[in-house]
Amino acid sequence: MTGNRILVIAGATASGKSALALQASEILNGEIVSVDSMQLYRDLPIGTAQPSIADRNAIAHHLTGIYELSERSEVFRFCQEADAAIAGIFRRGKVPVLCGGTGLYLKALLYGLDDLPGDRELRAELDAEYDSEAGEKLLHARISTLDPQAFARWKMCRRRLIRALEVFLLTGKSIIELQQGKRQTLRYDTVSFVLERDNSQLKERIAARAGKMLENGWIEETRAAVAKGLFSSPTAHQALGYRQVNDFINGRLTREELLQKIATATWQYARRQRTWFRHQHPEARIIGDDIRTICREFTANR
């Protein structure tokens, strides 16, 4: 039975996941759950390559275009919302098709997060404190006495260091100790694929897509999003390419340089994604653009 089974189609940006997920959803009577930290934002449909209105009318899409720029995205919150979306799809008797390239989100959703406390306010305070040089030193000193192990491990990684301190202040224990929980077990009956393409092909797709996005209104989208505070937003400001488009708008880049910069940044991102999927998703099977295999594997008894 495939009654409560989910399908996952992951992979690097511009590899063609969305199209595959769409086909799979049509064939398997599915609904799509986006696993993408940037497609979450309503005001960034073009630059983050959100599915078209037509596609979204044809197949229900969840967790796409639901946040304001001012909202912070977090793995924990994502998992809660994704779990809810998946539950809803099951209730409707349909197949959840998870599609996206945000590896951390996918892994957390599939394998679960350890039950650690979180306090956004506290984290924000610590983060603000970190901004000054004196504050940075102070925080380092604080963490190195409270949790020397975490300090040694993440000395160079601001966010993880802050999170470690946050958890320590909340629990009195080291995050390293609390994270011992094993997460080898999948939380869902999962059939999971990573869509791979060879380098030259992926590079071409990235460049072509960037060009198309610019033609389709990315520049206007950027103008509007910047006016709405994109660059001072907690998460969305990290979306790829908007800085560069803004530089173009302000005459700091030629159109050609813009395209080049976007393509390079996107390629680098794709490579980071590949590294992630190569090592963090033992459950996944590497696959080419092959909808038949996907459907066959999904419907097979196991």
Added chain:
RNA sequence: GGCGUGGUAGCCAAGAGGUUAGGCGGCGGUCUGCAAAAUCGCUCAGAUCGGUUCGAUUCCGAUCCACGCCU
């Protein structure tokens, strides 16, 4: 034709007669509440030929090339 300046890795770009320049890019890795983030590692030189020297990418000469100025 003459004079001058310069030729350094895929690109940009320094200094020094013997010790890693650096940046970008490329490649590999890490990843538990901002992940399209953050972070670690690796990689690719000295236009050509000859000379000086224990040793030359660095000094000298010639050649080639580029740029500028002059005729």
